[in-house]
Amino acid sequence: MQKRTVQVLIAGGFAVALYGVYVVAEPNICWKGKLYEAVKEEARAQIISPSSAIFPDFDEVSENTVACMYRIDGDFEAQNGFGAMVRTHMTGYVVRTKETGEIEANILVSSR
Structure with a gap:
């Protein structure tokens, strides 16, 4: 089961979408790989x-x-619209709820 919610933030004149993904996982287990x-x-x-x-x-x-909650702050590389590899920043958090086993990732991606 997967749900997607969208919030739009206005930062410095730019609209940025912030998404949330919910993925069902096994309850009571915190898998860093799945997170x-x-x-x-x-x-x-x-x-x-x-x-x-x-x-x-x-x-x-x-x-x-805290248990099964990680703050995300780092860079990754991806191609831009012209095909050049550029460094891109991601920030946010990922958490697995103990009660339901769902994984929620809220990540904001911005260029450097």
């Missing part, structure tokens, strides 16, 4: 060339704040 897949899915949904995205290791862009 990071939700983060990458959200980041790819916000760039021009999703298949070109190259992400660093999860530990390089995440900080564990």
Whole structure:
């Protein structure tokens, strides 16, 4: 089951979409791999060339704040509209709820 919510933020004259992805996972287990897949899915949904995205290791862009909740702040590379590889910044959080096992990723992607 997957739901998508959209909020639009106006920052410095630019409209930026902030998405939330909900993916059902096994309850009571915190899989960093599944959490990071939700983060990458959200980041790819916000760039021009999703298949070109190259992400660093999860530990390089995440900080564990509480059980199964990670703050995301880091860069990845992807092609822009002209085909050049550019560094892109992502920030936000990813969390798995203990009660339902759902994974929620709220990621904001912006160019550097």
